[in-house]
Amino acid sequence: MSEQVISPDLNFVKEVIASGGESLKKCFQCATCSVVCNVTPDDNPFPRKEMMLAQWGQKDKLFGNPDIWLCHQCSDCTAYCPRGAKPGEVLGAIRKLSLAHYSRPSFLAKMVGSPKFFLMLFAVPLLLYLIILSAIGHLDFSKPYLNDRGVMSYSAFLDPTYFIDPVFIAAALFALVIFAKGVSNCWKDMSGHAGKPNVNIGSALFATIKEILAHKRFKKCTVTKARSTSHLLVFYAFIGLAVTTTMALIYLYGYKIFGIQAMPFLNFGQSPYPLTDPMKIIGNISALALLAGVVLMIMNRMANSAKAGAGSYYDWLFIGVVFGIMATGILSEVLREAAVPSMAYPMYLLHLSFVFFLFAYAPFSKMAHMVYRATAMVFARATNREGGIGNEN
Amino acid sequence: MAGNNTVLIIGGGFSGLTVAVEAAEAGLDAVIVEKNPYLGGRVAQHNKYFWKLCPPNCGLEIQFKRIKNNALVKFYTLAEIEGISGEEGNFDVTIRVNPRYVNEKCTGCNKCAEACPVERPNEFNFNMDTTKAAYLPFNQAFPFRYVIDDKFCKSDCKNICMDACKYNAIDFGMKPETIKLKAGAVAMATGWNPYDAAKMDNLGFGKVKNVITNMMMERLASPNGPTAGKILRPSDKKEVKNIAFVQCAGSRDENHLAYCSYICCLASLKQATYVRELYPDSKVRIFYIDIRTPGLYENRFLWKVQEDTNVTLTKGKVAGISEDPATGDVIIEAEDIHAGKKIKAKFDMVVLASGMVPNTGEMKRAAGIPVTDDGFVNAPELKKGIYAAGTLKSPVDVARSVQDATGVVMKSIQSLRRG
Numbered sequence: 172m173s174e175q176v177i178s179p180d181l182n183f184v185k186e187v188i189a190s191g192g193e194s195l196k197k198c199f200q201c202a203t204c205s206v207v208c209n210v211t212p213d214d215n216p217f218p219r220k221e222m223m224l225a226q227w228g229q230k231d232k233l234f235g236n237p238d239i240w241l242c243h244q245c246s247d248c249t250a251y252c253p254r255g256a257k258p259g260e261v262l263g264a265i266r267k268l269s270l271a272h273y274s275r276p277s278f279l280a281k282m283v284g285s286p287k288f289f290l291m292l293f294a295v296p297l298l299l300y301l302i303i304l305s306a307i308g309h310l311d312f313s314k315p316y317l318n319d320r321g322v323m324s325y326s327a328f329l330d331p332t333y334f335i336d337p338v339f340i341a342a343a344l345f346a347l348v349i350f351a352k353g354v355s356n357c358w359k360d361m362s363g364h365a366g367k368p369n370v371n372i373g374s375a376l377f378a379t380i381k382e383i384l385a386h387k388r389f390k391k392c393t394v395t396k397a398r399s400t401s402h403l404l405v406f407y408a409f410i411g412l413a414v415t416t417t418m419a420l421i422y423l424y425g426y427k428i429f430g431i432q433a434m435p436f437l438n439f440g441q442s443p444y445p446l447t448d449p450m451k452i453i454g455n456i457s458a459l460a461l462l463a464g465v466v467l468m469i470m471n472r473m474a475n476s477a478k479a480g481a482g483s484y485y486d487w488l489f490i491g492v493v494f495g496i497m498a499t500g501i502l503s504e505v506l507r508e509a510a511v512p513s514m515a516y517p518m519y520l521l522h523l524s525f526v527f528f529l530f531a532y533a534p535f536s537k538m539a540h541m542v543y544r545a546t547a548m549v550f551a552r553a554t555n556r557e558g559g560i561g562n563e564n
Numbered sequence: 565m566a567g568n569n570t571v572l573i574i575g576g577g578f579s580g581l582t583v584a585v586e587a588a589e590a591g592l593d594a595v596i597v598e599k600n601p602y603l604g605g606r607v608a609q610h611n612k613y614f615w616k617l618c619p620p621n622c623g624l625e626i627q628f629k630r631i632k633n634n635a636l637v638k639f640y641t642l643a644e645i646e647g648i649s650g651e652e653g654n655f656d657v658t659i660r661v662n663p664r665y666v667n668e669k670c671t672g673c674n675k676c677a678e679a680c681p682v683e684r685p686n687e688f689n690f691n692m693d694t695t696k697a698a699y700l701p702f703n704q705a706f707p708f709r710y711v712i713d714d715k716f717c718k719s720d721c722k723n724i725c726m727d728a729c730k731y732n733a734i735d736f737g738m739k740p741e742t743i744k745l746k747a748g749a750v751a752m753a754t755g756w757n758p759y760d761a762a763k764m765d766n767l768g769f770g771k772v773k774n775v776i777t778n779m780m781m782e783r784l785a786s787p788n789g790p791t792a793g794k795i796l797r798p799s800d801k802k803e804v805k806n807i808a809f810v811q812c813a814g815s816r817d818e819n820h821l822a823y824c825s826y827i828c829c830l831a832s833l834k835q836a837t838y839v840r841e842l843y844p845d846s847k848v849r850i851f852y853i854d855i856r857t858p859g860l861y862e863n864r865f866l867w868k869v870q871e872d873t874n875v876t877l878t879k880g881k882v883a884g885i886s887e888d889p890a891t892g893d894v895i896i897e898a899e900d901i902h903a904g905k906k907i908k909a910k911f912d913m914v915v916l917a918s919g920m921v922p923n924t925g926e927m928k929r930a931a932g933i934p935v936t937d938d939g940f941v942n943a944p945e946l947k948k949g950i951y952a953a954g955t956l957k958s959p960v961d962v963a964r965s966v967q968d969a970t971g972v973v974m975k976s977i978q979s980l981r982r983g
Contacts, residue, residue: 199816199853199854200853200901201812201816201853201880202879202880202883202898202899202901203881203883205899205906206880206881206882206883206884206897206898206899206906207766207883207884211906212906213905213906213907214904214905214906215904216899216904216905219901220904251766251819253812253816253818253819253820254817254818255818
């Protein structure tokens with residue numbers, strides 16, 4: 172056997188422990204976890220080897236390893252672990268550190284990952300909008316702001332063309348640029364550590380998207396089997412809300428730029444739109460799906476906490492923000508319909524702040540799992556890492 | 565010295581026997597209370613000792629002979645402790661002796677068993693076979709006297725058994741007896757039970773027919789066991805030529821037994837030699853987390869077994885066991901850690917190296933016995949004059965139980981001198 176020199180990065184070990192992997196050192200490498208895991212490939216299975224690499228502070232071998240993302244945190248490993256080493260939670264902590272590694276600037280990752288900075292981060296969009304409102308003299312929430320048709324609206328309160336779209340396009344671009352850089356570095360590292368892709372990346376991408384849309388992998392989990400439903404609901408709710416947003420943009424700018432008038436079914440023009448509008452129907456169904464999904468997620472997490480672990484701040488922040496978006500969104504709509512400006516406008520501000528939080532900080536929060544996990548899944552397929560598992564889907 | 569010169573010994577396994585004979589040979593009165601109809605406990609169920617590979621029955625025979633030759637040792641079988649009160653030097657003990665329905669006239673001729681029409685599950689062989697309701701627990705049982713299980717032997721059976729006995733040794737008039745005595749010291753030696761392997765829902769015990777425990781393997785390999793020493797698997801009595809041992813089946817697992825049971829690695833290595841000697845073309849595979857053979861001779865034993873090229877040791881805990889329905893073979897799932905591969909392997913039979921659970925149940929009833937988080941007797945916290953021996957305090961092998969029991973005799977002597 173050739174000699175290998177291993178230099179443990181002790182700080183990394185401490186970081187894993189501080190990021191929700193406090194049970195890391197309990198692992199005694201029995202490999203129960205790899206055996207009970209239903210989503211690992213048979214060759215070089217996870218998560219036992221990741222537990223060892225983490226105990227030895229082998230940061231590079233973990234970050235450049237698609238396996239940390241192939242793990243869907245079913246928590247079967249955690250339930251059967253004879254030592255309470257909670258491999259599922261440790262891999263979650265490693266993923267969090269991996270995000271902080273690839274999503275720069277790193278100070279933002281640290282802030283998003285720490286409860287100390289939550290209020291500060293949340294205050295950024297809130298203050299921004301308070302400044303805008305004071306500048307345009309809309310700080311008075313006691314009266315309704317009426318649109319062209321004389322209806323109480325949020326678009327008359329904060330004109331989307333000037334105050335919403337630019338802010339959110341900027342936030343989205345900011346996130347997109349960070350994601351692009353992070354994913355490209357992550358791909359490079361994976362190619363360095365886990366071999367070069369030898370399958371057409373396009374077809375790997377196509378197969379991955381198909382798999383994600385069907386949510387097949389979650390169904391392989393045993394302990395957290397119920398999660399496939401809640402995750403599916405949240406996932407499709409987000410897609411529905413993306414469709415809603417796109418349609419809203421078409422309605423607004425179709426009217427503003429091209430002068431398209433409202434027609435049967437399609438209510439081009441300014442918000443608010445009638446509840447019978449297809450865009451509105453998709454939006455409201457998505458909001459309810461999100462409500463159901465998030466509530467189920469919270470309930471599942473509580474029910475499984477003894478077996479699967481309680482989850483870290485990082486997990487709960489993400490759930491909390493999604494819950495915040497959903498709750499403030501639904502309440503904004505209800506309060507506007509009920510014409511209670513004094514409560515509707517502050518609620519709308521909170522809603523905007525939550526959405527901003529999700530978008531702008533996405534590369535540093537658990538939201539990023541969507542991008543990095545998809546990347547790793549494509550990489551795994553492209554390198555034939557998953558063998559049977561990849562193909563049977 | 566006060567008047568009381570008696571040490572009460574609860575449990576007539578190897579630790580209890582040792583306390584009794586050593587105490588009696590030091591001049592104390594020793595009273596053994598044994599729940600089973602025979603003495604010898606777990607040791608009597610074993611085929612061979614590790615690492616010497618000699619049969620435990622010779623050791624037992626020596627102890628039995630010492631008991632027979634020493635009038636200071638008294639023993640009650642089929643007996644339980646009903647209560648203990650008092651203090652060091654002056655304990656009041658109540659013992660309940662259940663009826664055996666066979667008196668001292670029994671010659672062990674086996675006629676009652678031959679005639680007896682009813683069978684009962686044989687717990688001595690972990691229910692892998694049956695005995696008649698009139699039975700001898702095993703062929704070297706001490707006392708060498710038959711027993712009638714009245715849960716199974718009802719009206720007709722009773723008459724048939726009585727008619728078959730030429731010596732008037734069968735007496736269904738026997739009633740439970742209560743015996744009261746005084747003791748100056750109490751030695752608890754109730755031993756251990758195998759951990760209930762069915763509690764590990766991923767290891768198939770109770771569902772997969774050819775998955776057995778290590779204690780069942782002792783019985784299968786014993787000449788006086790259910791297969792007369794041929795190691796045949798339960799489902800179809802096929803000779804077991806391809807066998808796997810699953811280490812830490814329950815032990816070192818905070819969902820089951822958080823501690824290492826200490827004996828199971830050596831037991832599996834020993835049982836590997838049973839199969840290898842019986843069937844020269846057999847193959848053995850032992851799946852382990854760490855092979856623990858503490859001690860010089862224990863290590864040498866490991867090295868000796870490892871020299872056999874038909875014995876493979878694979879690092880990786882088994883976490884999934886299923887049955888091949890067509891053949892009854894057992895499929896094991898593990899990660900071969902050194903190869904870095906998840907494997908599925910098929911075996912004729914699989915032995916779970918299940919761990920030791922201290923048998924403290926009855927003790928806790930008798931008196932407030934302090935136990936550790938792991939359930940063992942917390943010896944330093946015990947009331948003065950009460951001692952625990954052997955596997956009640958920690959998982960140990962027979963040799964260490966004997967050493968510990970000898971120490972308990974010294975403590976008991978001190979109690980009697982103080983009291």
